[in-house]
Amino acid sequence: MTMESDSGESTFVAHVSSPAMTINVLDNPVWHALAGPHRHHAIGRGAARHYARDIAPFSAILHPSDQAYADLAEDLPVGTEARLFRPTEEPLPAGWEDLGRFPMLQMVATRTPEGGGEAVSTLSSAHAAAMLDLVALAQPGPFGRRTPLLGRYLGIWKGDRLLAMAGERLRVPGHVELSAICVHPEARGQGHAAILVRRLMRLAFENEELPFLHVRPDNRPAIDLYRHLGFEIRRELMVLWRRPR
Template identity: 30%
Template sequence: MVNLEDQLKNPVWYSLKETHKKLAVVSDGVQFYHHEVCPFGAFFDETKTAEVSSEYVKKSDSFFFVSENQTPIIDKNNVVLDRKIDGCQMVLNQLSDVEITEDIVLLDESYIEEIYNLVWLVMPGYYKKRTFEMGNYYGIIKDDKLVAIAGQRMQTDLFIEVSAVVTHPNYTRKGFAKQLIAHNTKEILKVNKQPILHTNKGNLAIPLYQKLGYELTRDMNWWLFHKI
C-alpha cells in the first residue's frame, strides 16, 4: 500500500485508484474523474497527457490537471491552456478547539440542487451536480434555506479532503465556515483518516485554516485547459 506522504503528492491519482475507483476514466497512464462528476485529471508521466486529454475533452469542455510540480503536455490542435492556478495543500496537524453553536446537518440527496446553486453563487466554474457523489456534505440551514456548506472531495483509504466551503453572501461573518470545517474535520478523524484541503496561494481564508490547525505542506497546482 502506498503511504500517506506519497498519496498526498498526487491526491487525484490515488483517490481514483482507491475510494473513487468507480468514478475513474483510465487510459494509458492518465486518470480522470468521470466528466459529470469532477473535471480533475492526474498523471505521473507527462508524455502521456496529450493524447488522453484530447479524447477526454470531447466530453468535457474544460478540465484540470492537478500536479505538485510536473507540467502536463497537451495537443495544441485540440486543447488550449486557460490558466495555471498556483495552489497549495494544507494538512491537519492538530484540530483547534472550536465551539459548535450551530445545528450542522448531514445533507442528503434532496439538497443536491441547493448545494449546486450555492456553490455556483459563491465559487462558480467547477462544481457539478454529481460532485455530491464524492463524499459527505454538511450544511447550516437558516430561514428555511441552505446558507453554508463544507463538503468532502478527493479521498483514499488514508485521507479525505475538505472542500466546497462556501457561505451565502447574506450570511457571512457569523462563524459558519469555521464551525463547518471543524465539524467536517472531526468526522474525518472519526474514520481514522487524515484531513487535508487545497486552496489558492494567497487565499484570505488561509489564516482561518491555520487557526483551525491546518499547516501548509506543499504546492499543488491546477492547470486549467479547455477544448478549442
C-alpha cells in the same frame, strides 16, 4: 515535516494515532483518488483518469509523458479541457494547447480541532437545488450536480434557506479533502464556515484520515481561518488547464 525520498519525491510525515505516515499521495491527489478510493468514479485508461464532469471537472495523469497525454486525450469529450493538479509547472506536450495555469496551496491538518459540537445538518441529494443555489452565490469553486456523491456534505440552515455548507471531495489513501466551503453573502462573519470545517475535521480523524484542502495563495482570509483551525501549508501545486489541439 517535509522531507525528500530516495527518488527525490516530496513527502510529508505526520502522525495519526501513533504510527507515522508518509503521504506522497498528496503530490498527485486526483490520480490517487481515481486509482484508489474513488476508482468507481474513474473514467480513463493507462496512465490517465477523469471524473465525470458533473461530479468534478478534474483529470489526472500518473506521470508526465507522451503516452500519458495520449491516454488523457482518449476519454476527454471533444472541446473539453483537462484540469490537472500537478506538483510542478510541467512542459506542454506536443499536440496540446495551454488554456491557463495557476498555483494552489495544499494545506493539511494533523490534530483534532477544539469545539465542533454545534448543531449542523447532513445534506443529501434532496438538497441539491439549495446547494447549487448557494454555490452560485458564494462561488467556492467547482461544484456539479453529482459532486455530493463524493462524500459527506454538511450545512447550516435558517428556515428553508441554506446559509452555509462544506463537504468532502477528493479521497486518497489515508486522507480526505474538504471542499465547497462556502457561506451565503448575507450570513458571513458569523463563524458558520469554522463550525462546518471543525465538524468535518473531527469526522475525518474519527475515520483515521487526515483532512486536507486546497486554497488560492491570495485568499488570505481563508488561509488565516484554516491555520486557526489547525491546518498548515504542506506545499504548492500547479493547476494546469490543457486541451488537445
